[in-house]
Amino acid sequence: MSDSLNAPEVPQPGISGISGEDHPGHIPGVSVRHTRAKGEPRFPDGPRADPAGSHFERRIRSFQPRRSRVTAGQADALQRLWPKWGLDIDGQRVVDFAELFGNGNPVVLEIGFGMGEATAQMAAADPGTNILAVDVHTPGQGNLLNLAAQNGLSNIRVGNGDAIILLREMLTPDSLDGLRVYFPDPWPKKRHHKRRLIQPEFLSLAATRLKPGALVHCATDWEPYAEQMLEVLSAHPDFENTRADGGFAPRPEFRPLTRFEGQGLDKGHVVNDLLFRRVQP
Numbered sequence: 001m002s003d004s005l006n007a008p009e010v011p012q013p014g015i016s017g018i019s020g021e022d023h024p025g026h027i028p029g030v031s032v033r034h035t036r037a038k039g040e041p042r043f044p045d046g047p048r049a050d051p052a053g054s055h056f057e058r059r060i061r062s063f064q065p066r067r068s069r070v071t072a073g074q075a076d077a078l079q080r081l082w083p084k085w086g087l088d089i090d091g092q093r094v095v096d097f098a099e100l101f102g103n104g105n106p107v108v109l110e111i112g113f114g115m116g117e118a119t120a121q122m123a124a125a126d127p128g129t130n131i132l133a134v135d136v137h138t139p140g141q142g143n144l145l146n147l148a149a150q151n152g153l154s155n156i157r158v159g160n161g162d163a164i165i166l167l168r169e170m171l172t173p174d175s176l177d178g179l180r181v182y183f184p185d186p187w188p189k190k191r192h193h194k195r196r197l198i199q200p201e202f203l204s205l206a207a208t209r210l211k212p213g214a215l216v217h218c219a220t221d222w223e224p225y226a227e228q229m230l231e232v233l234s235a236h237p238d239f240e241n242t243r244a245d246g247g248f249a250p251r252p253e254f255r256p257l258t259r260f261e262g263q264g265l266d267k268g269h270v271v272n273d274l275l276f277r278r279v280q281p
C-alpha cells in the first residue's frame with residue numbers, strides 16, 4: 001500500500017516527536033526531537049509493535065512492513081482508545097466476541113481497512129453488526145479509532161497485526177458471520193504473487209472460522225488479481241458464488257467507495273467485486 005494513504009504529518013507530542021514548547025530551556029523556534037530509548041514503546045497504551053513477535057516469524061506476509069508517520073490526532077486516539085477498542089494480534093489467546101464487543105451480535109472480519117473510512121461508514125449503516133477490522137497500518141488504526149469515537153460507533157474493534165495469525169490462533173471455528181477484503185495489496189510482480197492474500201490455503205483457513213452461509217466479499221481494482229480471486233474462490237469446495245452466472249458481482253449498495261478504490265478509479269482501473277458464500281460442510 002502506498003504511503004499516500006497517510007494523513008498530513010505532524011510531530012507527535014510526547015510520543016515520537018515533541019515540539020518542546022512546554023519544556024524549560026526551550027529555545028523559541030527551535031524544535032526539539034524526542035528520541036525514544038531502546039525498547040521504549042512507541043505508544044505506551046496503544047498498539048504494540050509486531051505483537052506476535054518472532055513467535056510466528058517465518059511466514060510469507062501479505063503486507064509490506066513499513067514505518068509510517070502518525071498525526072497528532074491519530075496518536076491521541078491510539079493512546080486514549082486502544083485500551084478500550086484495540087486488540088493486539090499476538091496469537092496467544094482465543095478471542096471471545098461477546099466479551100470483546102459486549103454483545104452477541106453477528107461479527108464480520110474486515111482484513112486490511114487502510115484508513116478505515118469505508119469501515120466506519122459500514123459500521124454506521126449497520127449498527128447491529130459488529131466489525132472486527134484488522135490492519136498493521138498504525139496511522140489507519142488511529143484514524144479508524146477517531147472515526148468510531150467521533151461518530152459514536154460502538155460496533156467496531158480494531159485489530160493490530162497479521163489477520164492470518166488472528167484467524168489461525170485466536171478465532172474459534174464457526175465464529176464469523178462474514179469476511180471482507182477490500183482492495184488487498186495486489187502484489188503485481190510475478191515473484192510476489194505468493195504474497196497475495198486470496199489463495200487456496202487462506203480460503204481453507206477462513207472457511208473453518210466462517211459460519212455456513214457467511215458472506216465472503218472481496219473487491220479489487222487489479223484485474224489479474226480479480227481473475228485469480230474468481231478462479232480460486234470458484235474452485236474451492238467450501239465456497240459458492242452468489243452470482244448465478246458464476247462471475248463478478250456489481251458493487252453492492254452496502255459497500256462504500258474506499259480510498260484505494262478511488263485511487264484505482266483515477267488511474268482508469270476497472271473494479272470487480274466478488275460475493276461468495278460459505279457452504280454447509
Ligand SMILES: C[S@@+](CC[C@H](N)C(=O)[O-])C[C@H]1O[C@@H](n2cnc3c(N)ncnc32)[C@H](O)[C@@H]1O
Binds near residue numbers: 184
Ligand atoms: C491496498 S490497502 C487497502 C486499504 C483499504 N481497504 C482501501 O480500500 O482503501 C491493503 C491493506 O491491507 C493490509 N493488509 C494486508 N495484508 C494484511 C494482513 N495479513 N493482516 C492485516 N492487514 C493486512 C495492508 O496493511 C493495507 O493497509
